[in-house]
Amino acid sequence: MLELVASTATHCPYCSLQCGMYLIDGDRGPTVAPRDFPTNRGGLCQKGWTAASLLTHPERLTTPLMRDHKGDDLRPVAWDAALDRIVRAIRTAQERDGRDTVGIFGGGGLTNETAYLLGKFAVETMPPVMQYFDEQRRRRGNLTVVDPRATRTAQSASLHLQLTPGSDAALANGLLHIAIRDGLIDHDFIAARTTGFVEVRRVVASYWPERVERLTGVPAKQIEAAAHLLGEARTAMVLTARGTEQQSSGVENVLAFINLALALGKAGRPHCGYGCLTGQGNGQGGREHGQKADQLPGYRKIANPEHRAHIARVWNVDPASLPGPGRSAYELLDTLGEAGGVRALMLMGSNPAVSAPRVGHVRERLAALDFLAVADLFLSETAQLADVVLPSTQWAEEEGTMTNLEGRVLLRQRACDPPPGVWSDTQIIAALAERLGYGQFFPAEPRAVFEELRRASAGGIADYSGITYERIAGEDGVFWPCPNERHPGTPRLFLDRFATDDGCARFMSVQHRPSAEEPDNQYPFYLITGRVMTHYQSGTQTRRVKELHDAVPQAFVEIHPALAQRYGIADNDAVRLTTRRGVAIVYARLTTTIRLDTVFVPFHWGDQACVNLLTNPALDPISKMPEFKVCAVQMEKV
Ligand SMILES: Nc1nc2c(c(=O)[nH]1)N[C@H]1C(S)=C(S)[C@@H](COP(=O)(O)OP(=O)(O)OC[C@H]3O[C@@H](n4cnc5c(=O)[nH]c(N)nc54)[C@H](O)[C@@H]3O)O[C@H]1N2
Numbered sequence: 001m002l003e004l005v006a007s008t009a010t011h012c013p014y015c016s017l018q019c020g021m022y023l024i025d026g027d028r029g030p031t032v033a034p035r036d037f038p039t040n041r042g043g044l045c046q047k048g049w050t051a052a053s054l055l056t057h058p059e060r061l062t063t064p065l066m067r068d069h070k071g072d073d074l075r076p077v078a079w080d081a082a083l084d085r086i087v088r089a090i091r092t093a094q095e096r097d098g099r100d101t102v103g104i105f106g107g108g109g110l111t112n113e114t115a116y117l118l119g120k121f122a123v124e125t126m127p128p129v130m131q132y133f134d135e136q137r138r139r140r141g142n143l144t145v146v147d148p149r150a151t152r153t154a155q156s157a158s159l160h161l162q163l164t165p166g167s168d169a170a171l172a173n174g175l176l177h178i179a180i181r182d183g184l185i186d187h188d189f190i191a192a193r194t195t196g197f198v199e200v201r202r203v204v205a206s207y208w209p210e211r212v213e214r215l216t217g218v219p220a221k222q223i224e225a226a227a228h229l230l231g232e233a234r235t236a237m238v239l240t241a242r243g244t245e246q247q248s249s250g251v252e253n254v255l256a257f258i259n260l261a262l263a264l265g266k267a268g269r270p271h272c273g274y275g276c277l278t279g280q281g282n283g284q285g286g287r288e289h290g291q292k293a294d295q296l297p298g299y300r301k302i303a304n305p306e307h308r309a310h311i312a313r314v315w316n317v318d319p320a321s322l323p324g325p326g327r328s329a330y331e332l333l334d335t336l337g338e339a340g341g342v343r344a345l346m347l348m349g350s351n352p353a354v355s356a357p358r359v360g361h362v363r364e365r366l367a368a369l370d371f372l373a374v375a376d377l378f379l380s381e382t383a384q385l386a387d388v389v390l391p392s393t394q395w396a397e398e399e400g401t402m403t404n405l406e407g408r409v410l411l412r413q414r415a416c417d418p419p420p421g422v423w424s425d426t427q428i429i430a431a432l433a434e435r436l437g438y439g440q441f442f443p444a445e446p447r448a449v450f451e452e453l454r455r456a457s458a459g460g461i462a463d464y465s466g467i468t469y470e471r472i473a474g475e476d477g478v479f480w481p482c483p484n485e486r487h488p489g490t491p492r493l494f495l496d497r498f499a500t501d502d503g504c505a506r507f508m509s510v511q512h513r514p515s516a517e518e519p520d521n522q523y524p525f526y527l528i529t530g531r532v533m534t535h536y537q538s539g540t541q542t543r544r545v546k547e548l549h550d551a552v553p554q555a556f557v558e559i560h561p562a563l564a565q566r567y568g569i570a571d572n573d574a575v576r577l578t579t580r581r582g583v584a585i586v587y588a589r590l591t592t593t594i595r596l597d598t599v600f601v602p603f604h605w606g607d608q609a610c611v612n613l614l615t616n617p618a619l620d621p622i623s624k625m626p627e628f629k630v631c632a633v634q635m636e637k638v
């Protein structure tokens, strides 16, 4: 039984808004109530409202599970047996093939304390440290939306540009072309605070409206209207989320939109700027403190000698013992089990058997590992493949901090006891470290971890050294950077200078290039992917909440009725979707809100309904973000 301390002020376990809520003790188990907090002002979405039901869910893992040999069933075992087995597997892989053969893969839902420890664990004893890419949606004000679908957001917008998938950079260049042509740009700002404009102006000169209309499918008149809406607004923000970024040209797409914001002088002052919205509960904090394979705590670079020396001092180790940059998420998954690649993998808070691109291949790679350990709340699709499964505490059962999409550091208080036999992620990491002989470096208490994180981040870009649990609780969160306890925190970055050596923002010229896979005779349509409101990520959690399951019980494909008719497909028909990677079966949902040349499938389901069986793992060359958003598909009625 759960023992609730009382009604406790906490935050939603899911997305990066980190809405404020209370967890309340009730006769029929725990429930939540909304709490006034700057990001949600007392509101919650349906996922937030139902979040407490997972704390007492009957399918919850409450004991470690293990299989002795591949092919055996998972059976309950004691913690000692499970942890010893993991440590043996790590030692075996490292002794035989070197330390690069052990991988760590974390998720963006973990607390700062867990992310920091996990990063240190891998940094210290095993590269490559990993983290999944993540971000978030929140768009307000006089709104222009760029999306191939007329989503609810798009329908509420003043202007919706329903572009061809993968044509974002062309659109941004076209908007800038018009802004220059019609005298909307801010010459003073460009001169005082940026470099590189001349080159970009030369490049966008060839993006005249009629050409951009051909490339993007957006009528030239609408592009002109959007340029004026943005250029004439007193203040404006340009925000991107996964639609623009999860493409093999994602970085260029984002740069093209940043060029636009800079040229209009809509950056480096209040209520203006470019923003990339992180998505997972702690997608922001995770990347600040060590989950990405090229980073160290405080947004430091693993390849920078000064940064390495600072972290090595805090950790009391030789800088040379810190690994070099690791592989990106998909590159790691793609080579699992190969000779010289990762042979033993520890996963915490991530479900790549559903969420990774080209998931059929990823499932094969996971199966090819010598050893896989997974720490999760439920027996996720990935946990089902593991040799050892460890049961972890949920949000309300462990103290810790999260950093939301604003860069505001929040405190998630412990509101109830975990079920007996369930350990927190920090306890698990500390216990493994102890068995590996590094116990003194890995505190299991979140507060002790946070104290060390403060010191490790000191002087970095994401400086947390002035932030304490008490301040966060007393001040509704504190914004980094916050270099000392008297510092108020920094809600706005870049007011005086940008984060470059000379303080000037850089224009970067970008050309449109097509997606890695464009439609052709065999695969005639664009397939785009994304989310629905009532489900979260790989669905491990939300598919188990009755209200959320009932709202959207299964995967579907949005098809324009005119297109569906030609394929003899009616609403709710089973549809077979095929790409060069694989086949998925989902149900038809006919809607006029989608383009005629495009179909859309959300990614929250596993098995044959998993859209990632279809997606293209083509990576952006710089960010290594997979092209989740665009590939070519054919379809037929089953
Ligand atoms: N309900 C719910 N909320 C969530 C999450 C969740 O799983 N469920 N996850 C959280 C996380 S981790 C993240 S990262 C965020 C993601 O937040 P968003 O990025 O807002 O969500 P997505 O649905 O992935 O993609 C957004 C839109 O991109 C569009 N799109 C597809 N192709 C293109 C293209 O070529 N160009 C453009 N411009 N748009 C395109 C899709 O039609 C889709 O509507 O959401 C966070 N919030």
Ligand SMILES: Nc1nc2c(c(=O)[nH]1)N[C@H]1C(S)=C(S)[C@@H](COP(=O)(O)OP(=O)(O)OC[C@H]3O[C@@H](n4cnc5c(=O)[nH]c(N)nc54)[C@H](O)[C@@H]3O)O[C@H]1N2
Pocket: 107, 108, 109, 110, 111, 132, 133, 134, 135, 242, 246, 279, 280, 348, 349, 350, 351, 352, 355, 356, 357, 375, 376, 377, 378, 380, 392, 393, 394, 395, 425, 529, 530, 531, 536, 537, 538, 539, 540, 541, 603, 611, 612, 615, 628, 629
């Ligand atoms: N086709 C397609 N694929 C996508 C995307 C897309 O738009 N389209 N979006 C991508 C994006 S933006 C993201 S962020 C990823 C998300 O991909 P993942 O991070 O793999 O998805 P999650 O469902 O968040 O996985 C979290 C797992 O950790 C468990 N968990 C939750 N909290 C905790 C905790 O505190 N401790 C532990 N140990 N476990 C916990 C959950 O039960 C769940 O099984 O998916 C990506 N994949």
Ligand code: SF4
Pocket: 012, 013, 014, 015, 016, 017, 018, 019, 040, 043, 044, 045, 046, 047, 048, 049
């Ligand atoms: S899922 Fe996101 S928007 Fe919904 S309640 Fe939780 S934090 Fe708020």
Ligand SMILES: [Mo]
Pocket: 133, 134, 135, 136, 279, 280, 283
């Ligand atoms: Mo994400």
